[in-house]
Amino acid sequence: MITLIVIAGLAVLLLVWFVTIYNRFVRLRNLVREGWSGIEVQLKRRANLIPNLIETVKGYMGHERGLLERVTELRTQSMSSKEPGEKGKVEGALSRSLANLFAVAEGYPDLKANQNFLDLQNQLSRIEEEIQMARRYYNGTVRNLNIAAESFPSNIVAGIFNIKQAEFFEIEDEVDRAVPKVSF
Secondary structure: OHHHHHHHHHHHHHHHHHHHHHHHHHHHHHHHHHHHHHHHHHHHHHHHHHHHHHHHHHOOOHHHHHHHHHHHHHHHHHHHOOOHHHHHHHHHHHHHHHHHHHHHHOOOHHHHHOHHHHHHHHHHHHHHHHHHHHHHHHHHHHHHHHHHHHOOOHHHHHHHOOOOOOOOOOOOOHHHHOOOOOOO
16 A cells, blocks of 8 residues: 555656656747747838838939848848848848948948938837847847757757757858957
8 A cells, every 4th residue: 555655656756757848848938939039029120220221222222233132132031031040140231231342331421311210220229139149048048948958867858849949140251250350
């Protein structure tokens, strides 16, 4: 009789442990989804701002058409990509193109003095900061999920329920990863 009680107690403990680990994965997976949703919201805000920026710039920079078309093309690609790895590559290219656009705009004093352009530039700058915060949050939640999926004994539950590691939202371009050199 005591053996049966001990076995039943161990079975209940094992079940509680199993349910606790599974619920942790559910929470972590939902945090990853929330983090990705936050990135997508900020990227959508930026994508909505880009056409206004391009229209403002077009009047001043007619001969920079290739750059404007590239920004538009990358915006379209960004909005259609869904996976973090693919989206990371496109977003890196879009950020570089926008930086090029602003660098070229430096050569147009009338454009730099245009209040609408300055407002759009400031809005874009704020959105870029919010995208960075959303990326950090997302990557933190991915890290937590991946640690849980790899760690023993929770990796047993992850294997049973086919819980996969999530993909980080990373910078793909080595130029962006490089530390800038400062020399005097």
